[in-house]
Amino acid sequence: MNHEDAKPGSMDREGMRPSVSSTPFASPAPRPSTARSEYEWGVNSPSLAGGCSALPGYRLGPVRVSPGLALAPMAGLTDLTFRRVVRRCGHRGLVVSEILSSEGLIRGRLDAEEYLRIAPDEHPIALQLSGADPERMAEAARWCEGEGADVVDINMGCPASKVTKGFCGAALLRDTALAARVAGAVVRAVSLPVTVKMRLGWSESEMTFLEVARALESEGVAGLALHARTRKQGYSGEADWGRVAQLKAAVSIPVVGNGDIRDPAQALSLWRRTGCDGLMVGRAAVKNPWIFRQIEELAMTGSYGQPSFEERSRLILGHFEELIALGPPGLALHRMKTFLGKYTAGMPGAASLRGALGSAKEPGALLEALGEWLRESGAAP
Incomplete structure (x- = not known):
């Protein structure tokens, strides 16, 4: 985040400092070449061509997110290593x-x-907390700061039962007063901007998002x-983006839309139709970490590129090497297998590769086998 006159993605708020762990971080990889051999052009959307010279941003208190794009929080996925992946793929929000x-x-x-670790090249970054005790949430927020x-x-x-049973996550939407107390305690505890990610309500019969949103705004x-679904929906059905427009009209603070963003053209269409201040992308970014850069390119030029096989290969190897470096081995192996299925979807021979590597018992062996497969495919660097 940055003030209006700072470059996008930079930090300029006085007193802000990045957290540097004892683990050395490599410099971020350079933005992949857009030469045709590396980044194939030709995905066109004439209806959006020349739509704007740059995507707008939005302010969160004294700081600014520019462009107004955000990687959504996802349990087990948006750890330090994956957040750095999307940065290397061109995400600037x-x-x-x-x-x-x-x-x-x-x-x-x-x-x-492990969970609060932030690398110097990740900013701007939000750390997301869950809880229903105002004092505990305030204390945890001070840790984050x-x-x-x-x-x-x-x-x-969050719709997960293990979260809502403690009256956390989406369950807070059932008690506007408690939601406001939690938010107010966090706002008063830190000097940072405080945001909330929410759903429409518990169910269609309990659509409380407007009432809760107004209470949260009043707390600062x-x-x-x-996320334009109810807790009862989980991730089923379709996100109701008309509700995003409704929320935007109801409050004066920035509203970011989330849910069912699958590709750059759809993203821009939803942005323009709802008038929201920004977009938050989750599952689509795990399958395609370049989506943020592609949304920007489409907005500015009317077309966007697709990463080549070689570019995808370098991404996978780099991510997995960092997972192994940060450890622990069991967690690294679990996450490597999780991301392998996402990253290799659609790659030639990927199904047999995933089957062969699924039985790997330690991360180094999986990485070695993957590298060999890529070399045989002529893709590894």
Whole structure:
């Protein structure tokens, strides 16, 4: 985030510092070449061509997100390594951490060094907290500020039963007063902008998002991200983006739309139809980490490129090497297998590759086998 006169994605708020762990971080990879052999052009959308010279941004208190694009928080996915992946793929807006339990952090059930770790090239970044105890949430927010977060985000949208049974996540939408107390406690505890990611409500009969949003705004929340589904829907059905437009008209703080963004053309269409301040992309970014750059390219030129086989290969190897370097081995192996299925979808011979590597017992062996497969395919660097 940056002030109006700072370059996009930079930090300029006085007193802000990045958190640097003891693990050395490599310099971010250069933006891949857009030469035709590396980044194939030709995906066109005439109806959007020349739509704007640059995507707009939005302010969160004293700072600015520009362009107004955000990587959504996703449990088990948006760790430090994947957030850096999207940065290397050209994302210049906001990244958000996976959900962090305030109780888990404070009571030591979560490894604070691992979950709060921020690399210097990640900014601007929001650390997302879940919880229903205002004092605990305030304490956890102070931890986030101390570790160099640029924004503290409160989760009021997670539909998972293990989260909602403690009246956290989407369950807070059933108690507007408690949601407001939690948000107010966090706002007063830190000097950072505080945002909330929320859903439409618990169910179609409990559509509380407008009431809750107004209460959050009155407590000093700087911005809202709305996943346009209810908790009962989970991830089924279709996101109702008309509700995003409704929320935008109801509050004066920035509103970011989320849910079912699958490709750049659809993203721009939803942005323009709703008048929202920004877009948050989740599952589509895991399959295609270049989507943020592609949205910008489409907005500016009317077309966008597709990464080549070689570019995808370098991405996979680089990500997996960093997972192994940061460890621990069991977690690294689990996440490598998770991302392998996402990254290789549609690549020639990928199905047999995933089957062969699925039985790997340690991350080094998986990486070695993957590198060999890529070399045989003529794709490895």
